[in-house]
Amino acid sequence: MPEIVTAAMLVIGDEILSGRTKDRNIGHLAEIMTAIGIDLKEVRIVPDEEDEIVAAVNAVRARYTYVFTTGGIGPTHDDITADSMARAFGVPCEYDARAYAMLEESYARRGLEFTEARRRMARMPRGAVHIDNPVSTAPGFRIGNVHVMAGVPAIFQAMLDNVVPTLQGGARMLSATVQCPFGEGIIGGPLAEIQKRHPDTIIGSYPKYGDGKFWTELVVRSRSEEALEAARVEVQSMVDGLAAAG
Amino acid sequence: MPEIVTAAMLVIGDEILSGRTKDRNIGHLAEIMTAIGIDLKEVRIVPDEEDEIVAAVNAVRARYTYVFTTGGIGPTHDDITADSMARAFGVPCEYDARAYAMLEESYARRGLEFTEARRRMARMPRGAVHIDNPVSTAPGFRIGNVHVMAGVPAIFQAMLDNVVPTLQGGARMLSATVQCPFGEGIIGGPLAEIQKRHPDTIIGSYPKYGDGKFWTELVVRSRSEEALEAARVEVQSMVDGLAAAG
Numbered sequence: 163m164p165e166i167v168t169a170a171m172l173v174i175g176d177e178i179l180s181g182r183t184k185d186r187n188i189g190h191l192a193e194i195m196t197a198i199g200i201d202l203k204e205v206r207i208v209p210d211e212e213d214e215i216v217a218a219v220n221a222v223r224a225r226y227t228y229v230f231t232t233g234g235i236g237p238t239h240d241d242i243t244a245d246s247m248a249r250a251f252g253v254p255c256e257y258d259a260r261a262y263a264m265l266e267e268s269y270a271r272r273g274l275e276f277t278e279a280r281r282r283m284a285r286m287p288r289g290a291v292h293i294d295n296p297v298s299t300a301p302g303f304r305i306g307n308v309h310v311m312a313g314v315p316a317i318f319q320a321m322l323d324n325v326v327p328t329l330q331g332g333a334r335m336l337s338a339t340v341q342c343p344f345g346e347g348i349i350g351g352p353l354a355e356i357q358k359r360h361p362d363t364i365i366g367s368y369p370k371y372g373d374g375k376f377w378t379e380l381v382v383r384s385r386s387e388e389a390l391e392a393a394r395v396e397v398q399s400m401v402d403g404l405a406a407a408g
Numbered sequence: 409m410p411e412i413v414t415a416a417m418l419v420i421g422d423e424i425l426s427g428r429t430k431d432r433n434i435g436h437l438a439e440i441m442t443a444i445g446i447d448l449k450e451v452r453i454v455p456d457e458e459d460e461i462v463a464a465v466n467a468v469r470a471r472y473t474y475v476f477t478t479g480g481i482g483p484t485h486d487d488i489t490a491d492s493m494a495r496a497f498g499v500p501c502e503y504d505a506r507a508y509a510m511l512e513e514s515y516a517r518r519g520l521e522f523t524e525a526r527r528r529m530a531r532m533p534r535g536a537v538h539i540d541n542p543v544s545t546a547p548g549f550r551i552g553n554v555h556v557m558a559g560v561p562a563i564f565q566a567m568l569d570n571v572v573p574t575l576q577g578g579a580r581m582l583s584a585t586v587q588c589p590f591g592e593g594i595i596g597g598p599l600a601e602i603q604k605r606h607p608d609t610i611i612g613s614y615p616k617y618g619d620g621k622f623w624t625e626l627v628v629r630s631r632s633e634e635a636l637e638a639a640r641v642e643v644q645s646m647v648d649g650l651a652a653a654g
Contacts, residue, residue: 179448180448180629181435192424204425206452207452209449236615240603240612279592279594314616346487353525354484368423369482381428
């Protein structure tokens with residue numbers, strides 16, 4: 163059996179829960195994970211509250227191979243991710259010497275004061291490993307299986323690009339899509355029968371609606387190319403048969 | 409003290425976790441909740457797996473005033489939300505007589521067969537109350553404090569419009585935004601001081617990045633108009649002072 167590698171994501175931030183900011187990181191991480199053969203199994207969006215962040219990260223880091231967090235690593239008082247991770251792992255949160263030096267140098271070069279707030283960004287749980295930030299200097303970090311990254315999408319994506327080569331990918335989940343001009347009510351019965359005959363695949367039915375019409379995208383997924391193709395052929399035949407029957 | 413009403417959201421669907429479909433319901437629910445004075449405190453995205461759905465809904469329904477779910481209520485084999493809710497509440501999942509009659513009538517009127525798959529959509533946990541679906545007939549339902557709705561955004565939004573008048577809103581969270589041309593490193597220190605002086609407000613700092621520049625949106629939130637205004641004035645003064653200092 164191919165190895166299954168799993169992941170969870172923690173989105174940290176009141177601004178997402180209030181609707182003020184629309185998350186754009188979940189979809190990006192989901193696509194990247196799928197591409198490298200890691201199953202994203204759960205996402206939680208939690209507020210800027212230390213107890214909530216600690217409880218959520220401890221719940222997911224024990225269950226999944228990898229955890230990815232976004233948000234709360236900036237210099238302001240509501241950026242409490244580093245402290246929360248330190249508490250979750252039971253280690254002190256302290257100035258990281260290398261991050262401190264990098265930030266100090268970066269601000270000096272730009273002729274900017276290295277304020278108390280800016281120094282906050284050099285704080286990490288003891289034992290954390292840097293995740294480089296090519297956009298705005300302040301590094302994210304990894305502690306255990308938890309990867310802590312920025313919430314600003316351009317910075318998150320740049321950090322994630324640095325993390326991906328360090329991950330152990332699993333056998334990639336393959337997928338094939340069959341476009342279906344019928345709604346789910348028509349195909350639901352025969353599709354369930356096909357699913358039963360192909361237990362090594364996951365067959366998903368995604369209803370679409372627009373301009374007063376329903377249609378469906380049928381997606382077959384499997385880690386085995388042969389199993390995928392066998393199921394896909396049956397799904398396509400079902401759709402063709404229904405179309406021919408008019 | 410104004411009453412605090414809380415909510416959680418459960419997004420059910422492999423297609424969101426695989427990145428194939430980008431969620432558009434979280435942001436919509438978040439905005440509606442904020443508008444009617446309900447604090448959305450947590451969102452979880454879970455796969456189409458009964459154990460995961462049951463565990464997640466039981467975790468959140470005990471903690472928050474309301475729970476809203478999207479996804480998994482269609483007619484296909486991967487639509488397992490009704491069964492999962494029944495198991496979570498410890499009641500049978502059975503054909504709801506009114507939903508069955510509505511669906512039967514709707515398909516008869518359109519000259520369509522009332523297939524086994526279509527009949528599935530009339531299944532609900534015993535004791536569930538309908539949530540009308542003006543788009544595609546098949547109703548959602550409420551059981552206890554959990555509101556089960558469709559995942560297709562147009563249908564979710566129409567169902568939610570029917571749910572909102574039934575909810576008990578809390579004191580509305582008010583907010584005021586101060587645009588700040590400086591990055592968080594500059595304002596982090598003084599902003600934390602303002603937050604300390606205004607404990608009845610939540611002051612959020614949201615870093616923005618684009619075209620190689622950083623700026624910040626500072627959002628003051630409070631249930632008290634007076635507290636909000638007092639903090640907002642201080643935040644604006646801080647920004648103006650920094651701008652004048654050049």
